[in-house]
Amino acid sequence: METRPYVSWQQMNDFMIDVFKAYGVPEEDAKICADVLLESDRRGIESHGCNRFKPIYIDRIVNGTLLPVTKIDIVKETPTTVVMDANNGMGMVASHKMMEMLIEKAKTYGMAGGAIYNSTHYGIAGYWTTMAEKAGMIGISGTNARPSVAPTFGVEPMMGTNPLTFTMPTDEEFPFNFDCATSTVQNGKIEFYERSGKPTPAGLVITKDGGTMTDSGTILKEMRKGNCALLPLGGLGEETGGYKGYGFTTIVEILSAALTGGPYMKELSGKNPDGSNRMYRLGHFFFVINPEFFMGLDTFKSTAGGILRGLRNSEKAPGAERIYTAGEKEHLAWLERKDKGVPVGESIQKELVELRDKLKLPYIFPFEQK
Amino acid sequence: METRPYVSWQQMNDFMIDVFKAYGVPEEDAKICADVLLESDRRGIESHGCNRFKPIYIDRIVNGTLLPVTKIDIVKETPTTVVMDANNGMGMVASHKMMEMLIEKAKTYGMAGGAIYNSTHYGIAGYWTTMAEKAGMIGISGTNARPSVAPTFGVEPMMGTNPLTFTMPTDEEFPFNFDCATSTVQNGKIEFYERSGKPTPAGLVITKDGGTMTDSGTILKEMRKGNCALLPLGGLGEETGGYKGYGFTTIVEILSAALTGGPYMKELSGKNPDGSNRMYRLGHFFFVINPEFFMGLDTFKSTAGGILRGLRNSEKAPGAERIYTAGEKEHLAWLERKDKGVPVGESIQKELVELRDKLKLPYIFPFEQK
Numbered sequence: 237m238e239t240r241p242y243v244s245w246q247q248m249n250d251f252m253i254d255v256f257k258a259y260g261v262p263e264e265d266a267k268i269c270a271d272v273l274l275e276s277d278r279r280g281i282e283s284h285g286c287n288r289f290k291p292i293y294i295d296r297i298v299n300g301t302l303l304p305v306t307k308i309d310i311v312k313e314t315p316t317t318v319v320m321d322a323n324n325g326m327g328m329v330a331s332h333k334m335m336e337m338l339i340e341k342a343k344t345y346g347m348a349g350g351a352i353y354n355s356t357h358y359g360i361a362g363y364w365t366t367m368a369e370k371a372g373m374i375g376i377s378g379t380n381a382r383p384s385v386a387p388t389f390g391v392e393p394m395m396g397t398n399p400l401t402f403t404m405p406t407d408e409e410f411p412f413n414f415d416c417a418t419s420t421v422q423n424g425k426i427e428f429y430e431r432s433g434k435p436t437p438a439g440l441v442i443t444k445d446g447g448t449m450t451d452s453g454t455i456l457k458e459m460r461k462g463n464c465a466l467l468p469l470g471g472l473g474e475e476t477g478g479y480k481g482y483g484f485t486t487i488v489e490i491l492s493a494a495l496t497g498g499p500y501m502k503e504l505s506g507k508n509p510d511g512s513n514r515m516y517r518l519g520h521f522f523f524v525i526n527p528e529f530f531m532g533l534d535t536f537k538s539t540a541g542g543i544l545r546g547l548r549n550s551e552k553a554p555g556a557e558r559i560y561t562a563g564e565k566e567h568l569a570w571l572e573r574k575d576k577g578v579p580v581g582e583s584i585q586k587e588l589v590e591l592r593d594k595l596k597l598p599y600i601f602p603f604e605q606k
Numbered sequence: 607m608e609t610r611p612y613v614s615w616q617q618m619n620d621f622m623i624d625v626f627k628a629y630g631v632p633e634e635d636a637k638i639c640a641d642v643l644l645e646s647d648r649r650g651i652e653s654h655g656c657n658r659f660k661p662i663y664i665d666r667i668v669n670g671t672l673l674p675v676t677k678i679d680i681v682k683e684t685p686t687t688v689v690m691d692a693n694n695g696m697g698m699v700a701s702h703k704m705m706e707m708l709i710e711k712a713k714t715y716g717m718a719g720g721a722i723y724n725s726t727h728y729g730i731a732g733y734w735t736t737m738a739e740k741a742g743m744i745g746i747s748g749t750n751a752r753p754s755v756a757p758t759f760g761v762e763p764m765m766g767t768n769p770l771t772f773t774m775p776t777d778e779e780f781p782f783n784f785d786c787a788t789s790t791v792q793n794g795k796i797e798f799y800e801r802s803g804k805p806t807p808a809g810l811v812i813t814k815d816g817g818t819m820t821d822s823g824t825i826l827k828e829m830r831k832g833n834c835a836l837l838p839l840g841g842l843g844e845e846t847g848g849y850k851g852y853g854f855t856t857i858v859e860i861l862s863a864a865l866t867g868g869p870y871m872k873e874l875s876g877k878n879p880d881g882s883n884r885m886y887r888l889g890h891f892f893f894v895i896n897p898e899f900f901m902g903l904d905t906f907k908s909t910a911g912g913i914l915r916g917l918r919n920s921e922k923a924p925g926a927e928r929i930y931t932a933g934e935k936e937h938l939a940w941l942e943r944k945d946k947g948v949p950v951g952e953s954i955q956k957e958l959v960e961l962r963d964k965l966k967l968p969y970i971f972p973f974e975q976k
Binding site: 420 | 681682684685686687689715716717718719721744756757758759760761762764765772774782784786788790791807809810812814815816839840841845846847849850851852853854856857859860861863864865866867868870871872893895897899900901905906907908909910912913914916917920921922923924925926927928929930931932
């Protein structure tokens, strides 16, 4: 049962747009950014939603590591490809423009690909791949991020949690949407374990001495000091396939930087050697594939839907209630939340009130009404 | 230390071509098939090399589930895409033609994609992606296969071990090459554990009662009866990310079938309901991305190489000798084997002699010389 108070989608959306505008983000760009953050909450992905509004976006605009006005340079464009310099503006604004361009190209050419450099956090990767899916196409995207994942047989945080995201059309009410980190968990999950007073399962984190760590509070503390790293999907060593998760993370690290020649790994720490802040300079990549250039969208949708229904209807493990397919839990979260709004815990409530008071914006939130 | 006798690359290649020809494969096609199988051995991937020559190719030609003459129908072609019907011929021959076409398209258009249906086992996925890499491009490929992997919270073998393979150019002696099943292990690995008298690590296989199984011999026996299934990368349940491996396997299942409208999952068992053999009707997909349509091949290569060197040079876990990057072990296997040839164990020796004697071919293998 959800015990947190809700804020309506409309109010949260309007509020975010007004705050972004107050910090210098142009109105059209502010609308895009608010929609990307709220889409995460609509899908129940609370690590990338309004919880990040203040710390990852507003605070960074304030400290100068995120420019509110996004100057986009199209560095290269061909009939099927685009390379963009986001000039340390809003990664979500550059990504939105990129996907609009690629979808148009894929309508004409069937396939399109793009890469952005000098960018900032672009929200959930699944937002961009869903833009392709809504246009009847397959979307693929990934991004690098500050280093936190160790390679197999290593202990040093080298790569980001690097999502490798696919969204594909189906004949169902919701698409196939696979959108998650290529490490076993990302930081947000360990924060969740800590808040719930739970240990982190063994094999998710590696310490400098090659061991693992399960106390969630200690992990978060040591992670900040660089004394431990996340393990790739598949876990420690090679026996349970850890080198495969490591491979997927590396694919995303390469595609996010090599298509543009942008920075990678330790260069993405957001810190200068003296500890001062610097631009994040992230890179993202995007591919769009139009099924009409293969055997058609209807064929694609019904085949994909058939596979997903077959999986859900297969024999369940004893005690398992149901078998999900990727994107289904996000759809269920939306059905649960669509009439209620976004649930906000205490820390987010505080951030909203703080921003409202500081900017003297005329909002009264439901959680303030006794 | 390798204790098995070697057969030279030249002799094995010539022998395979002669045997394929004797079974009705045209000479040019036989050359392609022999090269694909031997490339697997050159990379040290012994599950997909000359060990499969007789059981997966020659025996299937004999039992009628693999046609030696590959009639390729180009069902659809656009400037950037190709859909092919392989008519149950040699999957390797159809895939070779597909990659030649896609590389040409990507030279002109920057991006290309293709899908094949009614196909048969196409060897290592990395062969096809390496064709793109040798042309200075990024290759991506995957294939479905007979059902053996259970979805998260399920126990029934539903999907293939479905590789999602990427090969990318670097400025090093060998490319980045990530080529493996999206399940934690495939059958071949459990056969390896059995031959070595080792248990299979817990969490790689799920039984009908939702438990795991570690006795390698029992696993192989029960797997054949459909009484257990492989688990996706990340293992049992959701806690260690099993739903992520499940997601990757599903992506490959969808792309392998939905671009063409071809069959999937249980339809790929190779058996009719009465237990008799039928055509496998596999599907494969291929994408080619040309870095010259982004910031250029040299930029791509040096950035990718920089990332891979950074990973190898990062801090190792205590006791770890080195950190590898994907494709490095395959390169090391080649350096070890290139002057010696392909090592053949007793079962392969028997198969080679049996084929040679049956066809009265004039070969004397080194392991026959006392």
